[in-house]
């Protein structure tokens with residue numbers, strides 16, 4: 495669950511079109527925006543223009559029409575080499591250099607940037623740790639001495655090497671088995687919590703898109719964008735029968751009624767006591783970058799407090815909004831209903847009457863699909 499909606503747009507794609515020399519229209523009038531620190535996922539069938547879109551964002555392919563802004567600047571005005579320094583690219587099928595060690599692969603960009611050896615070596619170790627590989631055992635290996643999942647991780651480490659604000663990831667987990675993929679997804683989300691990059695992520699896999707994306711662009715053949723929305727919106731309000739079918743909206747909605755709220759998978763959300771001073775409540779929310787907090791007294795929930803209401807004198811109890819909480823074991827449908835009814839911004843979950851955590855729309859959808 496995202497803490498706040500204050501993200502400004504880091505990538506803006508406006509009416510983008512790509513027609514290749516042979517007349518193939520790979521991308522047709524595509525527009526979408528990605529907020530700073532957000533993950534946007536492009537999903538759609540093979541050949542629908544996902545890779546072409548990525549390659550236009552780092553100017554490996556020039557658009558036939560339209561424009562792309564990165565951090566407010568039109569990229570057609572930026573030197574491509576300069577542009578790419580700020581954009582890490584994990585290419586489809588990994589694309590590690592086979593005759594170079596893992597360390598050398600990761601150092602590619604730092605070396606181009608002229609970093610000294612000590613600094614690049616330190617960065618290699620730091621990045622390997624970050625992606626869950628032991629530097630002592632892996633830095634000197636060659637790509638063919640790694641498993642598929644390990645290669646994917648090295649690809650991610652290489653893209654992160656120069657700490658670019660933007661990452662393009664083209665099916666980074668496409669070549670691994672479902673178990674390894676599951677693990678890579680979990681690690682990827684944990685990594686993103688730490689590095690907070692602005693990411694465009696491509697996948698064929700709708701479940702992966704829903705799990706990872708803050709927003710998802712559903713594309714179809716011919717490079718058309720069908721819908722660009724948050725995962726929960728795609729499922730609850732698909733813009734067309736194509737999208738509904740593609741994201742499996744009906745299946746997910748049916749599952750909401752039969753799957754229960756579990757204690758695992760809840761988000762640990764800021765909690766304030768009813769007696770807390772509003773200034774302290776504001777500080778708690780700000781340090782968690784949360785737009786609201788749960789108000790609970792020793793585990794007993796009395797409601798929620800908006801960040802915007804936490805100003806001036808007084809305590810949380812003066813401004814608390816009453817909220818109906820849901821119990822572990824209630825249906826996910828009832829949790830979603832409390833949000834949709836405007837009861838609270840996220841479903842507040844209790845276990846045996848005591849506060850456990852919070853579920854946002856995205857977590858509800860993930861729970862419905864994963865169990």
Ligand SMILES: Nc1ncnc2c1ncn2[C@@H]1O[C@H](COP(=O)(O)OP(=O)(O)OP(=O)(O)O)[C@@H](O)[C@H]1O
Nearest residue numbers: 514515516518520539540541542543544545546547
């Ligand atoms: N250099 C090229 N010249 C002509 N057509 C191309 C070229 N590169 C890609 N295409 C075509 O553009 C369309 C989109 O290709 P793209 O690689 O963007 O698809 P994709 O969505 O990434 O597919 P996949 O999921 O299989 O990777 C396809 O029809 C492809 O054949």
Ligand SMILES: [Mg+2]
Nearest residue numbers: 544545546586
């Ligand atoms: Mg592709």
